[in-house]
Amino acid sequence: MTYLKKILIVGNMTSADVYKNPAIAENYDAILAKRKSLCFFDTEYLRKNIKSGDRVLDLGCGTGRHLLGLCDLAEMTGIDISPKMIEIADRKLKGKAKLIVGDIINVNSLVDGKFNVVLMMYHTLGSIDSSVSRADLFCQINKLLKENGRLILHVHNRRHIKNLRFLLQRTKGDKIIKEGLLKGAIIHFFTKKEVEELANEHGFKMEEVICLKYPEEAEEIRGWKKYFCTGGYIFNLRKK
Numbered sequence: 001m002t003y004l005k006k007i008l009i010v011g012n013m014t015s016a017d018v019y020k021n022p023a024i025a026e027n028y029d030a031i032l033a034k035r036k037s038l039c040f041f042d043t044e045y046l047r048k049n050i051k052s053g054d055r056v057l058d059l060g061c062g063t064g065r066h067l068l069g070l071c072d073l074a075e076m077t078g079i080d081i082s083p084k085m086i087e088i089a090d091r092k093l094k095g096k097a098k099l100i101v102g103d104i105i106n107v108n109s110l111v112d113g114k115f116n117v118v119l120m121m122y123h124t125l126g127s128i129d130s131s132v133s134r135a136d137l138f139c140q141i142n143k144l145l146k147e148n149g150r151l152i153l154h155v156h157n158r159r160h161i162k163n164l165r166f167l168l169q170r171t172k173g174d175k176i177i178k179e180g181l182l183k184g185a186i187i188h189f190f191t192k193k194e195v196e197e198l199a200n201e202h203g204f205k206m207e208e209v210i211c212l213k214y215p216e217e218a219e220e221i222r223g224w225k226k227y228f229c230t231g232g233y234i235f236n237l238r239k240k
């Protein structure tokens with residue numbers, strides 16, 4: 001059903017194709033600047049969970065904010081579908097991280113060796129536009145991780161009060177962007193249970209789940225408020 005809708009709206013373009021538009025990369029840092037709190041919160045969280053000398057793979061690295069924020073600590077590799085995102089990241093990093101242009105749904109053919117930590121931050125998993133590809137990606141990541149390695153990812157919460165339309169529209173969490181530079185891309189909003197199931201089915205155990213307020217105000221929420229006010233989650237998963 002979702003696939004049919006996508007064909008009706010954007011022909012044969014996938015979300016990955018939409019992200020290749022260089023104009024998105026040129027605007028990306030300006031968009032992030034408005035979301036300072038998420039960007040501060042998640043980088044700090046990663047710094048606490050990555051050890052000195054770890055090999056870290058950042059999937060959908062964008063213009064490289066986590067590569068930059070972690071390259072003094074760990075050996076960083078970033079992959080993005082957008083050549084322009086990688087060009088901007090390269091300009092900032094000046095050789096301090098390995099950068100690859102490619103589609104993360106084929107990640108196992110893009111990198112060599114195993115990693116201590118794999119990252120998919122700021123809803124990169126939600127830009128992968130089919131549940132089959134998302135499940136396959138979990139499977140590939142598990143194989144790329146060293147023993148006891150971690151997958152740390154951020155997703156948007158489908159059950160947030162602002163996303164009630166998903167209950168009404170029976171879209172199973174897919175939102176097709178209808179205007180702007182991302183027109184035609186799909187953002188998939190997850191339930192906590194959905195990520196827990198993906199983790200269980202693909203050889204991960206849940207070590208920590210952080211409930212975040214909506215991305216623009218990315219502080220952690222605790223207590224009863226998390227049932228109503230969680231805009232997104234950071235999941236910290238350990239390879240079993």
Ligand SMILES: C[S@@+](CC[C@H](N)C(=O)[O-])C[C@H]1O[C@@H](n2cnc3c(N)ncnc32)[C@H](O)[C@@H]1O
Pocket residue numbers: 015016019020059060061062063065066079080081082085102103104105120121122123124127128
């Ligand atoms: C919302 S941005 C997040 C960027 C970065 N992870 C961050 O935390 O700021 C999603 C990124 O994933 C990239 N992306 C989307 N689909 C992709 C795919 N199939 N393969 C590789 N990168 C992809 C986009 O180009 C974009 O840079």
